[in-house]
Amino acid sequence: MVTCIMKPETCTGISNRRNTKGTDSVREASSDPVGPPSYQEAFSVQAAPPLYHPSPSVTRSVTQLTEEEQIKIAKRIGLIQHLPTGNYDGCKKIRECVICMGEFMIGDALRYLPCMHTYHMTCIDDWLMRSLTCPSCMEPVDAALLTSYETN
Structure with a gap:
């Protein structure tokens, strides 16, 4: 868990924010724009047939x-x-x-x-x-x- 004393924009770590569509998104303060897949993306992939x-x-x-x-x-x-x-x-x-x-x-x-x-x-x-x-x-x-x- 990251504790931030400064403004949330300058804090390193993970911060939860609301985007404009009303769904939760997790934004990491690092420069990595790619995050983990959403719940729908992760479970929409079907298993390959045996x-x-x-x-x-x-x-x-x-x-x-x-x-x-x-x-x-x-x-x-x-x-x-x-x-x-x-x-x-x-x-x-x-x-x-x-x-x-x-x-x-x-x-x-x-x-x-x-x-x-x-x-x-x-x-x-x-x-x-x-x-x-x-x-x-x-x-x-x-x-x-x-x-x-x-x-x-």
């Missing part, structure tokens, strides 16, 4: 995917959601996600693959959207998951 990778060398926005690619991605998302999840409690032998190379912190959301490898949920979900193989042992996750549901 990007998907229908094949290893192709990246497209969800709005540019064909119907077949959308079906393939929906099946992949459904398959990924069937993999078991949990939270890191500090008792596991493995303490690092080999995808992001970050250590597991207590309470981190984890996903377990059928090959018994463990990763951060966000890391492995992104990986599996591109490749349905375990990043550590390269075992196909979809085949292992499907065989675990077979009945004899």
Whole structure:
């Protein structure tokens, strides 16, 4: 907070003033004419649609995917959601996600693959959207998951 003993025009810092249109504006006494965006400007920007990778060398926005690619991605998302999840409690032998190379912190959301490898949920979900193989042992996750549901 800036305390000013002089006239407001000579004070350095931030001063609130009313402009002629009746809306509040914040003017900084520095020579920088560009200030932060208004509330309307800041929240009028829409988030970009998510990007998907229908094949290893192709990246497209969800709005540019064909119907077949959308079906393939929906099946992949459904398959990924069937993999078991949990939270890191500090008792596991493995303490690092080999995808992001970050250590597991207590309470981190984890996903377990059928090959018994463990990763951060966000890391492995992104990986599996591109490749349905375990990043550590390269075992196909979809085949292992499907065989675990077979009945004899």
